[in-house]
Amino acid sequence: MLAPHDTAIASLGPCTFPSPLRLGGRADTALPRFVPDGARVRFQVEWEAEGQPAAEVCFEKAGPREKLFFDPRQTRAAIVTCGGLCPGLNNVIRSAFLELHYNYGVPEVLGLRYGYAGLNPAVGEPPLRLSPELVDTIHEEGGTMLGTSRGPQPVDVMVDFLVSRGIHLLLCVGGDGTLRGARAIAEEILRRGLSIAVVGVPKTIDNDILYVERTFGVQTAVDKAREVLDAAHNEAKSAYNGVGLVKVMGRDAGFIAAMATLASQEVNFTLIPEVPLRLDGPRGFLETLRRRLMARHHAVVVVAEGVGRELLRDEPTETDASGNPRPPDIGPFLRNHIVRHMRQAGVPVDVKYFDPSYLIRSVPANSEDAIFCDALARHAVHAGMAGKTNVVIGLWHGVFTHVPIPLAVSGKKQVDPAGALWKSVLACTGQPAVWE
Template sequence: MDQLDFSIRRLGTPRYASPLQLSYVNDDYIANFVLDSERILYANSLSSIQRSIEQGIEPPSFEAAGPRDRIFFNPPDVTAAIVTCGGLCPGLNDVIRGLVLSLRHNYGVNRILGIRYGYQGLVERSQLSPIALDPERVNDLSSRGGTFLGSSRGPQPVDEIVDFLLKRGINILFTIGGDGTQRGAAAIVEEISRRNLSISVIGIPKTIDNDIFLVEKSFGFDTAYSVATSVLSSAHAEAEGAYNGVTIVKLMGREAGFLTATASVASGGVNFTLIPEIPFDLDPPHGFLSALETRIRERNHAVVVVAEGAGQEFLVKEASRLGTDASGNIKLADIGVYLCDRVKEYFHIRHIPVTVRYIDPSYIVRSLPAIPSDRMFCLRLAHNAVHAAMSGRTGMIVGYWNSAFTHIPIEASVSRKKRLDPEEDLWLSVLESTGQPNRMVNAETAKKM
C-alpha cells in the first residue's frame, strides 16, 4: 500500500468536558473513553508488521473511533444536519435514527435538521426546507427501507452549500453516501477551511457494492447479500425445474464484485460467478459459454450470477449511447440481458435445447429495511460519527477495519476504489463453491492478464 496520510483534521482544541459518564481505567465495569493515541493497525499479519519494522517505519494505522473525554462543541450551541445522497441502501433510516438519538440522548443536542433530497436540499434556491428531527420523529424508522429524508445524485455549488450552513447556524454536518457523496463532502470541508469556519463535516460511507477504500464493510452490505442469497435460492429452483434450465441473475456491483461473490458463496447453489475484477471470454475454446455447455451436458441445469459491471467490454457500443448519470458515472449496458441472448444463441447453433430465465432484483435488494445485524452496525457507526463530530474532528469518515471502528481522512478514502483481490480467500471460496474453472479466458485474453 502507498504511504497515505491517515491524520485527521481537527477544528481546534477541545474546550469542554464530555457529558458522557465514562471511565479512564480498565476493570471497573464502566466503558472507557478512547485516548487520542489509540490506533488500529492497517495490516493484520505479523509479516507485514515485521516488514515495516525492518524498514524503520511505523506500521500504518488508523485513529481509533469512539468517545473522547473532551469535546470541541458546547452541546447547547450545536445545530446538526443530516443529509443522505446517492442510491438507496438498506440501513439509511437506521443511521439517521442513530445520529438523532445519540446527539440528543448522549450529548444533549436539541437542534437537529434533516436535509431533504441530498445535496440539492443544501442550497437555498432548491426551496427544500429542512425537517426538524427529534427522537419521536425517527422512532419507527428502522422498520422502513430507503431514506425518509429523500436522496438525489449530483453535485451542488460548494459556496452555496456553505452559505446555507451559515444561514441555518449549522456547525455539524453528517454526509451519508458513497464515494461521490464523500468527494462532495471533501469539497465542502475545503470551502469551510478557506473561510476559516468552525464547522465539522463527518461522513458515513454507504454503498451496497462494499467498494469504499479503507473500509472493511459498509452498512447495508449484510442485508444486501442476505436478500440476494434468497434470490439465488429461487434462481436455483427455477433452473432445476426445467430440462437444461439456465437462470441468470444480475446483482449490483459497478466496479467491484463483493456483493456478487459473497451472495454466491452464501447461497451454495451458484455454478458461475462473473465479476468486474476477473476477466472472462464468452466463446470457445475456453470461454464461459464452453464451460456452461459442459455443465449443462453433465448436470442439465446451471445458475449464473453476474455483477452489473462485469463484461462491459462486450457492450462498448451500446454503453456509448447511454451517456452518464447525474453523478458523472458512465451508465452501464445490461450485461444480464446480453448474456441471456448469447446463451440462447450459442445453444441454438449447437441444437441443444435450453430454458433461459433472467432475474434482476437490484431495486428490491437496495430498498429493503436492514436486517438486525445491519441495524446494530448502523447504530454503532452513527454513535461513532457523533463522537467524532462533537470532539471537533472534520474531513473524515467513520470506517470499520480489522473488526474495529476507525477514523479515515476523506481524501484517503476517495483516492481509489476497493476491489476484490482474485488472489485472496473470498475468490478462492467462490471457485471452491461453484466449481467453475479458475480462468475462463482464451489465449489472447490470457496474454493481457
C-alpha cells in the first residue's frame, strides 16, 4: 500500500526567481494560471461505502510554478532519448526545446546523442546545440533525431559530463530502463550536493510504468496494430479454416494486445503475459481454436511477445544491452503448434503469421499522441525549472502529476485480469477467462 511519504517529490531548494511565463495568479480570471506548489491529485478516487481510506495519498500536481529555482537566463538544459523507438520522440524533443527557448528564454539547449552514451565522452558523440531551425519539422517524422541506445553508462562519468558542460536541467525521455538510469544520475547529483535537476518523460508503447496512467506512443502503436489485425482478419476469413496470427510487443504487459483487440473488434483470441497460456487439454487454447474453426472456419489471434514463458523455458534466452531478458519468440512457436495440432486432429488449417513489432513503434505520432507529447514535454520543463528532481511526469485520473522516479520503477504496471480492460477484451472476443 502507498503511504503519503511515498509520493513526496525531491527539490533542489527554495524557488526565488520569478517565472517569465505570462500566466495569472489566483485572482486572475482572464489568463491561464500558475499551479500552486501545494496542489495535489488524489491517488484513490473511489472506495467501498464502509469508509474512506485510512491515509490520504496524493500526487503533486504538475504545471508551471510562479517561482523558479533556476534563473532562466543563466540556465543550460539538455535532452536525451534512450531505449527503443516510440512514436512521439521527436514531438517531445521539439516541444521541450520550444518551451525552454521561447517561453522561458533559456539560452542553450543541448541534444545528447544516442542515449546515455551521449553522456560518456569516451564512447559517445558530441551533443547538438538545438535551434528552432533544427527542430522545425522533426515532429513529422518517426524515430528520434538525437538517436537512441540501450544500456547504462558509469553514473559518475555521466554526472561529471553534466558538470563539465554546465548543464542544470536534464530531461530523460524513455521507459523503465531509462528512468532507472535517471534515478541513478539524480541520486549521484544529490550525493554530491549539486544543483542539477533530472526529470523523466515516460516513453514506452508497452504502457508498463507504474503510477502513470498512460505513456506516450501507446495510442499510435494501437492504431497501427489495429491495421495489422484488420489485415489478419481479411486474410483469415478469405481462406478455409484461415488463422490470422499476429504478434505484438508486450514483454511484461499486454496493453497493446488488449487495446488493439478492442479497437479492431475482429479478434477471437487475445493472449497476454498476465494470463497463463495452456496449449493442451480439452479447455486449452489449441482445442478451443479448433472448435472455433469448426464453427466459423476462420479466427484471428493476437499474442503479446511475453506470452508463454512457461512453455518456452527450455528455449535459449538472451538479454539486451539494458540487461532485460529477451523472451524466446512465441510467434513461430505458436504457429507451429497450431499447424501440428490441427494436422493431428485431421483439420485443414491455413495460418498467416504477422510480426509488425518494429512497424508500430517507428511511425510518426498520431494526433492524440502528438497533443499528449506536447503536454508531457512542457510539464517536464516546468518541473525542472522549479527545481523538481528525480521525478517523472505522470497522468492520473486525467491530470498531469509529478511521480517520484523511485516509485515509478519499483515494479511494472500490468493488465489486471480482474479489471475493466480485460473484462472488455473477454466480452469482445468471447474467449475463456482462463486456459484450463
